[in-house]
Amino acid sequence: MEAIELEHLSFSYDGQTDVLKDISLTIPKGSYTAIVGHNGSGKSTLAKLIIGLLEPKSGTIKVLGQTLTDHNLKAVRDHVGIVFQNPDNQFIGSTVADDIAFGLENHCVPTKDMQRIIEESAAKVSMSDYLNAEPTNLSGGQKQRVAIAGILAMSPEIIIFDESTSMLDPQGKASVNEQIRKLNEAKNITILSITHDMEEAAQASNVVVLDQGTIAAIGTPADVFQNDALMSRLRLDLPFGLKAAKAFQAHGIEIDAVMNNAQLVEALCQLK
């Protein structure tokens, strides 16, 4: 059983132009998939379709083996969490603890268990000291970590990040990206990350490139980012590590094509 299966999925907002055109995609359990592409390529629409906020024009969406319908929507959402782009517009509670509790309240978790779950989830995103803090006193990165905690509290199998780092400063971005990687590695949660940030895409196990509603490429970060023709056609930025490695190669220095900064440092240290 795969985490998410999309079959011939099409979607249109106005009934005329299709935002997504005949997308078929399989996301295996426990994988970390990054979806990249320009604005208007249909990335965020895809996320909203998977969580059932939008209804497809045609095609089917299977989440954990179940085809999404109006009837099982709530049951499916028990297993899927989503972190949106704007940190302010998804903070529902008046304090961190209340916000984490919101999802638990909706899922009728008994009151006596809530405090424990809230503390555990806050600890996982290092927000234990802020349980009584109000959203106005938190940074964007902290708010996004609270959003992640709110989802972890419901122990989902799939978490979708819909450009969750695009409104954050570099520090917030790094802390959230670190969090995403940790979740995927330690808890084997399937991650689907929609992102503009190529550094983040490079840490994924799979990259899907969307272009004007169709899948332009799919593969490991190494495969996708080293496809020079595709990258220059879509004018996508490369991760810094790869960009640097290419620059070294252009100067005749023999170095492996690396994906992230850590690998770059290692490769540079091994140069003779």
Add this chain to the structure above:
Amino acid sequence: MNNIALGRYLPLNTIINKMDPRSKILILLVMMITVFLPAGFIGYVPILIFIATALYFSKLKLTYALRALKPMIWMFIFLLVINVLVMRTGTLLISWGWFKVYSDAFSQTAYIIIRLTLMIILCTVLTATTKPLDLTLGIEKLLKPFEKIGLPAHVIAMMISIALRFIPTLIDETNRIMNAQASRGVDLENGTMTEKIRAVLSLIVPLFVSAFDRADQLADAMEARGYDPSATRTRYKVLKMTNVDYFAMAFALVVFATDLVLCWI
């Protein structure tokens, strides 16, 4: 922009802060009725004793509670003028030709001023000692019995708490838009009335657009997290009454009963 007098919560951690919001709301209701009982000036003595006790235990300064009255001074003066001109009962105090002033003009104005002042102090004590969210929860629990006749108590409480949650966010947004418009040459302070109205419109339209946008995203986030207004939910915060609550409610009822008796004497 940040000193909006919404009855700000003061985290003083007093015995009254820890009281159950339900009992505080009920006490406020009882005291409001008591304030409006026609028990004469002597009837305000028990209420004043109650308020003094509440202020003492909540560690609030009387000046803090009275601050909210400042903008109402003009209203009080206006009331007095109207009463002097209209009131035709009581003893005649001044008589200059057609201009006659009766004593009731002053006593009636005094009643209104005293009542409003007492109400404002009582409300200030409530809002200063109760977090907005607890207040919402208290209202929700108190409205629960009315759910049987179709009143959506939980939905009302959710709307209030989201509105409260977004006040600071929208104030930030307003400041941002004000700066953005000012940098484009919009002058919010000077100019004729029409120019000012036009300038305010340039503030309000983008603010509304962004508020609707936020509402849309918030609805998505709530739905994605399994919120269903018609479904039953459990609650994280549970309210519990203690002896302090029972004592305070008994005190309020005694004050109410005393004034009721004073009405008949």
